[in-house]
Amino acid sequence: MPTLHTMKSTQSDRTVETLRELILRGELVAGSRLGESELAARLDVSRTPVREALGRLAAEGLVELVPHRGARVRTWSAAELAGLFDVRQATEPRLAALAADRITPAATDELARLSSRMLRCGPTGPGQDLEELAALNRRFHGLIVTAGDSPALATALAGAVRPPVVLRNFHRYDDDSLRRSLAHHEELVAALRARDSDWAAAIMVAHLRNARAVMLRSAS
Amino acid sequence: MPTLHTMKSTQSDRTVETLRELILRGELVAGSRLGESELAARLDVSRTPVREALGRLAAEGLVELVPHRGARVRTWSAAELAGLFDVRQATEPRLAALAADRITPAATDELARLSSRMLRCGPTGPGQDLEELAALNRRFHGLIVTAGDSPALATALAGAVRPPVVLRNFHRYDDDSLRRSLAHHEELVAALRARDSDWAAAIMVAHLRNARAVMLRSAS
DNA sequence: AACAGGAATTTTGCATGCAACCAGCGCGCG
DNA sequence: CGCGCGCTGGTTGCATGCAAAATTCCTGTT
Numbered sequence A, B: 001m002p003t004l005h006t007m008k009s010t011q012s013d014r015t016v017e018t019l020r021e022l023i024l025r026g027e028l029v030a031g032s033r034l035g036e037s038e039l040a041a042r043l044d045v046s047r048t049p050v051r052e053a054l055g056r057l058a059a060e061g062l063v064e065l066v067p068h069r070g071a072r073v074r075t076w077s078a079a080e081l082a083g084l085f086d087v088r089q090a091t092e093p094r095l096a097a098l099a100a101d102r103i104t105p106a107a108t109d110e111l112a113r114l115s116s117r118m119l120r121c122g123p124t125g126p127g128q129d130l131e132e133l134a135a136l137n138r139r140f141h142g143l144i145v146t147a148g149d150s151p152a153l154a155t156a157l158a159g160a161v162r163p164p165v166v167l168r169n170f171h172r173y174d175d176d177s178l179r180r181s182l183a184h185h186e187e188l189v190a191a192l193r194a195r196d197s198d199w200a201a202a203i204m205v206a207h208l209r210n211a212r213a214v215m216l217r218s219a220s
Numbered sequence C: 001a002a003c004a005g006g007a008a009t010t011t012t013g014c015a016t017g018c019a020a021c022c023a024g025c026g027c028g029c030g
Numbered sequence D: 001c002g003c004g005c006g007c008t009g010g011t012t013g014c015a016t017g018c019a020a021a022a023t024t025c026c027t028g029t030t
Helices: A011-024 A036-043 A047-060 A078-102 A105-120 A130-148 A151-160 A163-170 A175-193 A197-219 B011-024 B036-043 B047-060 B078-102 B105-120 B130-148 B151-160 B163-170 B175-193 B197-219
Strands: A063-066 A070-073 B063-066 B070-073
Touching: A011 A036, A011 A047, A036 A047, A047 A063, A047 B047, A078 A130, A078 A151, A078 A175, A078 A197, A078 B078, A078 B151, A105 A130, A105 A175, A130 A151, A130 A163, A130 A175, A151 B078, A151 B151, A175 A197, B011 B036, B011 B047, B036 B047, B047 B063, B078 B130, B078 B151, B078 B175, B078 B197, B105 B130, B105 B175, B130 B151, B130 B163, B130 B175, B175 B197
Parallel strands: none
Antiparallel strands: A063 A070, B063 B070
């Protein structure tokens, strides 16, 4: 059983990466059981790297690990979902402000491109590609975080924001909220181009408030 | 070889706990090598749980893990140390405000006790027990985080604040700054007792600014 | 004496084997 | 009829063995 692509990293690392991707993409549904042997067979490795991967993902908070009873994809309560916005409110506006000072023209161009593509994903409706929209959105926000260049804020955010949540929430946007959200992205690019930190931070606040409203509405 | 205390948790978990404690206490110095066999012998387990523990601690960020080259206690650059205060500024005042609303009398009493004990650790000088002071300080801030009861903010904070840093910084306090810091703790208790969120948040901001000033001064 | 090259040693990564443990089920007892 | 107990199938936790990678040290050459 030789590995086909002979990349240069350990199998544990690749297993972590694969599982993370599967969970983030929703292919492994929240709450579902993660049997070691089953995953080992599916990913064509032995149980050992799978065990290590599950342990690390548990430390990351993506997986719930109960001694002698196995691993499950972690589930998120409504309260936790709500609390997530506290963190985003506390970090992302600041990161946007920082980014306004430091971002490179190349990065703003990339952001503009992402924003356009999101617009092209179309309004709510049948042909809408939410998967794509979510992916672009993740990259958009990720880029701003990178541009903000504050590792501490970044890890704080990453430590709390669990993207599956964000993905899920896209399904709940109504037409108006989605239009606002996309407009925010455009305006954010403008603010960053103008190097106006306050503007960028303000729009980010609005952006998150809008998202939060969507979530709270549908959480009933 | 049967384990003597037959507690009810896995050896991996206990190994994680032990190593974390050793690192946080500074017994394992930052940058030092963490050989698997060596740790296995020292903790009297096989290499397997040690490996799992190192992986999880790496996911937590306490340990640096390079493929095929082993694990080291993670080191922290000055920039990372500075960025850490961004996170604390972004989260702890908010948590203090939340705590003002929700904290129980029992918890405020406990905070008051911790504050007194910190005062009793005495001023800067020869007989000063910085180890004890750091431990009490950790519990103090931890209690406020708990009382704030925002899991997302809490994990964001935990994801970025690495206690060894805090411990180290205690060595740098001069007499005035330390006195201020201790006074802040006392005043924070008062603000929480009064259920005044703005007051609590304001003091927390001052508290962190003070600590930040101490750090920046000695980082030069 | 300094250095390049290469074997020997050490250490990590992974697979496998086995014991401990949990869940589900049937049986006997109250 | 309900409840507790032991048993069995399956899963997890851990120790050990071996191969690959990396580090160290030795050796031969200039």
